[in-house]
Amino acid sequence: LNREPQFSAFTNGLLLDFWQTRKERQFMGVDDVPIHYVSFCSPHHDKTLVILPGRSESYVKYPEVAYDFYHLGYDVFIIDHRGQGRSGRL
Numbered sequence: 465l466n467r468e469p470q471f472s473a474f475t476n477g478l479l480l481d482f483w484q485t486r487k488e489r490q491f492m493g494v495d496d497v498p499i500h501y502v503s504f505c506s507p508h509h510d511k512t513l514v515i516l517p518g519r520s521e522s523y524v525k526y527p528e529v530a531y532d533f534y535h536l537g538y539d540v541f542i543i544d545h546r547g548q549g550r551s552g553r554l
Contacts, residue, residue, distance in 0.1 A: 475528075482534070483527040490551075497552035501543040504534045513538040522549025 486502040493499045502523050523542035530540045544551040
């Protein structure tokens with residue numbers, strides 16, 4: 465996929481619209497520390513991708529990756545590790 469020539473229009477249009485459809489959720493981890501994640505799901509998908517951002521990163525860095533895999537037929541889940549991104553601290 466090469467969208468570089470129109471990247472600004474893509475990020476401010478299609479990608480922003482897609483990102484606004486995310487479901488933000490959390491579950492309680494060890495010691496009741498909240499673990500935050502986002503998901504993009506479709507009843508038409510039969511594959512799942514789980515993305516675990518690296519140290520000091522958050523799911524907010526991955527909208528383009530989520531967009532691409534969602535449109536390739538994957539349900540996408542992006543989870544912030546404990547102590548990272550929007551998840552609770554240690």
